[in-house]
Amino acid sequence: MTDAIIVTEGLQRRFGALVAVADISFSVERGEIFGVLGPNGAGKSTLIRMLCGILDPSGGRGQVVGHDIEREPEAIKRRIGYMTQRFSLYEDLSVEENLRFYAGVYGLSGRKRKQRVEELLESSGLAPRRRQLAGTLSGGWKQRVALTCAIVHDPPLIFLDEPTAGVDPVSRRSFWNRIHELSARGTTVLVTTHYMDEAERCHRLAFISAGRLLDVGTPEQIVARRDLHVAELEVDDGLAAEAALTAHPAVDEVSHFGRVLRLACVGIDAEMLAAEVLEEAGVAIRSSRPGRPTVEDAFVSIAKRDNDPALAKRGAA
Amino acid sequence: MSLSRLLAIAVKELLQLRRDRLTLGMMVVLPMMQLLLFGYAIDTDVRHMQTAVFDQDRSAASRDLVQRMVATGFYDVVGHVHGYAQTRRALRSGEASVALVIPANYEAHLRAGEPNQVQLVVDGSDPQTVSSALNTASGLVASLSGEQTRVALARCGVQGPAAIELVPSTWYNPELRTSVFIVPGLVGVILTMTMVMLTSMAIARERERGTLEQLVVSPVKPVELVLGKIAPFVVLGVVQMSLILGLGHAIFYVPMRGNLGSLYLMALLFISANLALGLFFSTIAKTQQQAMQMSFFFLLPNILLSGFMFPFAAMPRPAQILGEALPLTHFLRIVRGIALKGATMADLGREVVSLAAILAVLVMLASLRFSKKLA
Numbered sequence: 001m002t003d004a005i006i007v008t009e010g011l012q013r014r015f016g017a018l019v020a021v022a023d024i025s026f027s028v029e030r031g032e033i034f035g036v037l038g039p040n041g042a043g044k045s046t047l048i049r050m051l052c053g054i055l056d057p058s059g060g061r062g063q064v065v066g067h068d069i070e071r072e073p074e075a076i077k078r079r080i081g082y083m084t085q086r087f088s089l090y091e092d093l094s095v096e097e098n099l100r101f102y103a104g105v106y107g108l109s110g111r112k113r114k115q116r117v118e119e120l121l122e123s124s125g126l127a128p129r130r131r132q133l134a135g136t137l138s139g140g141w142k143q144r145v146a147l148t149c150a151i152v153h154d155p156p157l158i159f160l161d162e163p164t165a166g167v168d169p170v171s172r173r174s175f176w177n178r179i180h181e182l183s184a185r186g187t188t189v190l191v192t193t194h195y196m197d198e199a200e201r202c203h204r205l206a207f208i209s210a211g212r213l214l215d216v217g218t219p220e221q222i223v224a225r226r227d228l229h230v231a232e233l234e235v236d237d238g239l240a241a242e243a244a245l246t247a248h249p250a251v252d253e254v255s256h257f258g259r260v261l262r263l264a265c266v267g268i269d270a271e272m273l274a275a276e277v278l279e280e281a282g283v284a285i286r287s288s289r290p291g292r293p294t295v296e297d298a299f300v301s302i303a304k305r306d307n308d309p310a311l312a313k314r315g316a317a
Numbered sequence: 318m319s320l321s322r323l324l325a326i327a328v329k330e331l332l333q334l335r336r337d338r339l340t341l342g343m344m345v346v347l348p349m350m351q352l353l354l355f356g357y358a359i360d361t362d363v364r365h366m367q368t369a370v371f372d373q374d375r376s377a378a379s380r381d382l383v384q385r386m387v388a389t390g391f392y393d394v395v396g397h398v399h400g401y402a403q404t405r406r407a408l409r410s411g412e413a414s415v416a417l418v419i420p421a422n423y424e425a426h427l428r429a430g431e432p433n434q435v436q437l438v439v440d441g442s443d444p445q446t447v448s449s450a451l452n453t454a455s456g457l458v459a460s461l462s463g464e465q466t467r468v469a470l471a472r473c474g475v476q477g478p479a480a481i482e483l484v485p486s487t488w489y490n491p492e493l494r495t496s497v498f499i500v501p502g503l504v505g506v507i508l509t510m511t512m513v514m515l516t517s518m519a520i521a522r523e524r525e526r527g528t529l530e531q532l533v534v535s536p537v538k539p540v541e542l543v544l545g546k547i548a549p550f551v552v553l554g555v556v557q558m559s560l561i562l563g564l565g566h567a568i569f570y571v572p573m574r575g576n577l578g579s580l581y582l583m584a585l586l587f588i589s590a591n592l593a594l595g596l597f598f599s600t601i602a603k604t605q606q607q608a609m610q611m612s613f614f615f616l617l618p619n620i621l622l623s624g625f626m627f628p629f630a631a632m633p634r635p636a637q638i639l640g641e642a643l644p645l646t647h648f649l650r651i652v653r654g655i656a657l658k659g660a661t662m663a664d665l666g667r668e669v670v671s672l673a674a675i676l677a678v679l680v681m682l683a684s685l686r687f688s689k690k691l692a
Contacts, residue, residue, distance in 0.1 A: 052534045078536045088531035092336045093329065104325025105535045133336075 003030045005157050005188045006051060010060035013046050020046040022211040023060065028190060028204075030156070033183050035202030036192045037299060043211040044192045048159050051190070053077055065157055078106070081150035081158035085165040087142045091135025095126050095145050098134055099152060106153035116152065124148045124178070140171025147178065151187070158182070160191040164198065176201050196296035207299065209306050215298075223298045228252065230291035231270035233261045236284045244281035245274065252301045264297045322537055326545025330519070334549060340515075348507045348557050349564065355503055356496040356569045359626075363449035368392040369413035371404050376424035382435065385461065386417065391453045404438060414440040415450050430469055489574075489657045497572070500565035501652045502625045504558050505645045508584070509591055509619050510612070511557065515550050516595030517608035525604055539687055547592045554588040555581065562656070574659035583651050583662075586672055590644040593679035600686040619645045644679075647672040 006028040013021040021043045028034045036044050049055040051064050053073025062069040065079045089098050099120060103113045121127040124144055129137070134145060143163065150158055160179075164172045176198065179189055183203075191202065199205055200219050207214040207222070215222055235241045238261055245254045245263055250273060252264045263270050271288050278285055334341060368386070372379050386392045395413055398404050407413040418436035420426075426433040435458065439450045463480045470477035490497045523529040532542060558581075565571035573580075595612070602608035620626065622640035629640060640646045647668040654660035654668075662669060 054533050074536060077534055080534070082531065082534040084527065084530065086527035086530075088526065088528045090329065090333065090528060091526070092333050097329070097332055101325055101329045102535075104328070105322055105532065105537050107319060107321060107536065109321040109324075 004028060004063075005030045005066075006034075006062070006064050006190065008051075008060065008062040011047070011050060011057050011062050012059035013043075013050060013055065014058045019211050021050070021057075024208070024211075024213045025060075026206055026213060026216050028188060030188055031183060031186050032203045033179060033189045033191065033201070035199050035205045036190065036208060037194075037199055037205060037295075038192075038208035039303060042208045044208055045161055046211075047208070048161055048190070048192070052080060052082055052159060078153075079155050079157065081153070081155040083146050083150040083158065083160050083163050085162040087146035089134040089142060089145055089149065092133060094131050094133055095137070096121065096130040098145060098149055099126075102149040102152045108153065116154075120148050120152060139167045140175075143167050143171060143175060144178075147175070151182065156186070157188045157190070160189060162192055162194065164193065164195060172198070196294065196299065199295045199299070205295070207302050209303060214302050214306055219295050223293050223295060226293070226298045226301050227267045228293035228297050228301060229265055229268065229270040230293050230297065231263045231274050231288060232257075232291045233263060233274055233288050234259060234286040235261055235278065236286065240281060241278055241283045244277050244283065248273065248277055252304060253297065262291060264293065264301070266301060318538065318541055323541045323545045323548075326537070326542060327548045330546055330549045334553075344511055344515075344553055344557060345560070347511070348503075348561050351503060351507060352500065352561055352564055352568075355499050356565070359495055359499055363446050364391055365393045366391055366415045366446060366450055367395045367413045369396055369398045369404060369407040369416040370394055371398045371400070371416060371418045373421040374419050374423035378424035378427050379419045382419065382423075382461070383417065385457060386454065389453050389457060391449065392417075408438065408440050414443070414446050427465065494569070496565075496569040497657065498653070499626075500561065500569055500571045501656045502649050503565075504561045504584075504652055505587065505623070505648045506616075506620060506625055507557055507561060508554050508588060508648075509645050510616050512550060512554050512588055512591035513595040513598065513615060514609060514612035515553070516547055516592045517598035517602060517612055518605045519546055519550075520596065520599035521602050521605045521608040524599075539684070543596060543684070543687065547596070550592060551585070551588055554591075555584065558584055571656065573656050575655035575661065579662050580652065580655045583648070583655070583665075583669065583672070586669075586676060587644055587648040587651075590672065590676040590679055593676065593683045594644075596683040596687060597679065600683070619643055622646070623649055625649060641671070642675070644672060644675050647675070 004027040006026075008027070009025050011021060011024045012019070024047065036047070038044050046055065050057050050069060051062060053064070053067075053069050053076040056070055064076050067073075067075040069076065090101065093101065096117065099117045100113065103117055108116055121130055124147075126141075126145060126148060129141065134142065137145065147160075147163065150160075164175060167175070172195070179191070180201075183189055191198075193199060202219065204216065204218050205222055206216045215225065217225070233241070238256060238259075241261055242254045242256075245251050245261075248265070250265045250268045252266055253262075254264075255262045263274055265273055271290060274288060275285065370383055372383070383394065387394060392415060396407070398407055398416070404416045404418065408416060416438040418438060420434060420436075423433060423435070437450065437454050439447045441447050460480070467477040467480070487493060520529070523532070562571070562573065566573065594615070598608055598611045598615075602611055618639065622632065622636055623629075623643050623645040624640065625645070629637065629646070632640065650668045651660075651665050651672070654665050
């Protein structure tokens with residue numbers, strides 16, 4: 001273990017009979033952009049709430065910025081930033097007033113606060129809109145203000161819970177550039193997302209499903225571990241081809257991209273499999289080329305095999 | 318506790334309040350409207366009751382009786398009726414609320430010194446009219462009888478016993494103006510309404526908007542959040558109170574006989590109790606709408622059971638016990654005591670202690686629920 005800013009061991013949280021987080025152990029290195037992926041209700045938000053020190057774990061231990069999450073939540077709160085998809089801004093306050101408020105909440109006052117707010121207005125490009133009420137901003141701008149509010153006290157670690165939900169692609173892109181800037185300056189970022197293109201921008205990823213940690217690693221590692229093979233096909237009868245391919249046990253996913261049929265399978269060459277299966281089904285292949293397996297393919301594969309115990313063994317092999 | 322964090326929250330709250338013109342306007346206009354409404358419209362003294370006269374005697378004596386009744390100012394003769402059928406009609410149609418029935422032979426019986434009866438029919442569908450009508454009339458008739466007795470005795474050359482005269486002396490509000498009683502009470506009612514509603518809604522709004530969650534992950538402590546949020550409302554409450562008392566003094570001549578400083582001190586205690594209650598509501602309500610509904614629901618027993626409009630002494634025991642649990646009940650006694658009677662804190666010791674006890678319980682309840690709910 002080198003320089004971990006988050007360490008958990010067997011972290012658990014139950015709500016009555018429901019197990020929201022079951023036995024999660026992982027660590028995040030300082031300066032990393034760490035993505036947490038998982039379907040809705042997988043326990044991502046519960047995990048984040050425990051790491052922020054606002055929810056006590058039912059079992060296991062965790063350390064965040066060097067403090068125990070159960071015993072020293074206040075010390076943690078001072079040194080982390082937090083942003084959710086709800087962009088918790090005061091809509092009836094201006095951009096600048098929101099920043100000043102959060103700066104005050106984190107204990108900055110007087111000249112120091114003024115200086116910090118000015119600095120942030122400049123660096124985040126919010127200066128021209130400083131007097132605009134937050135409620136009148138578009139989604140992308142709100143997101144920018146929310147992120148700026150979350151880093152107003154220059155925390156070494158920030159938690160972003162689905163920070164790009166419902167924001168346009170251009171804003172998402174500039175948001176991620178800002179995340180990488182922060183990371184380059186040493187800030188650690190833990191982010192949850194449903195967007196796979198965003199997952200690929202993370203240094204490392206964790207897959208969570210039904211409260212369990214299924215895999216951790218760099219995007220490349222996660223994809224490589226699945227032993228996925230992808231083919232991009234153009235066929236005569238797309239629907240017949242899809243039906244025939246989906247029935248094959250080695251096939252993870254068949255999806256349509258315009259005229260192209262994308263086939264992902266585990267442990268076997270996708271083009272060869274397609275040729276065999278489609279010949280048998282009587283569907284002609286017009287063209288075929290190999291594709292690159294993505295994090296999305298890995299995500300679908302993991303989620304699928306996790307739900308089906310018979311397939312689980314093969315996926316892990 | 319950090320003063321700068323508390324201040325940041327208070328400043329934010331003030332900024333939001335300033336932007337919310339509607340609420341702010343309501344906080345100022347509402348007390349003024351209620352003041353005028355309650356001050357002018359509510360008058361529990363029933364005067365000028367419409368009276369129908371069924372005079373079967375038509376004598377000098379019967380006319381004298383009617384004259385004397387009109388002279389009290391409580392009865393306005395709206396017409397003469399003939400027969401009980403007409404009397405009934407006059408009362409049923411609402412043309413008259415009181416009917417005076419004078420029997421034939423009224424004067425003859427009076428002269429002869431025989432027992433004499435005069436009937437007063439009163440519309441009992443409004444009980445307040447009844448007591449006013451009956452009290453005035455029986456007083457009048459009693460003194461008339463006494464007078465007749467003395468006249469009769471004098472005629473026989475006997476000096477009758479001097480009548481016992483009751484000399485009423487009404488302190489504090491000699492003209493018995495209802496507004497003098499109502500306006501100080503209004504201070505309490507309006508503070509109850511606005512303080513409970515504003516605090517419960519202010520927290521519910523943060524929960525609805527998701528900003529409460531943002532504050533929970535920040536180093537802000539519940540006590541800083543609570544104090545920071547309610548501080549601006551305390552100021553607002555004091556402004557409202559000054560507005561009502563000032564206007565009440567200017568328009569309705571409501572006196573301020575006691576120490577204004579101790580009244581404000583007590584008002585702070587009362588405002589705090591209401592804010593604590595609003596806070597407690599906010600831990601139960603999930604939305605602003607629920608918070609508002611709860612506040613209104615709470616207001617009704619306050620108006621009915623506190624002694625604001627209906628005399629506390631007339632309420633049945635269980636209602637009184639319930640009333641004693643309301644902060645408003647005690648504050649009403651305090652504000653009326655100080656403003657109208659010039660009472661000191663020592664005079665009002667029992668009320669002050671009760672109010673403080675209620676405050677302590679509410680603060681405990683609110684902070685217990687509040688910190689639990691935050692986590």
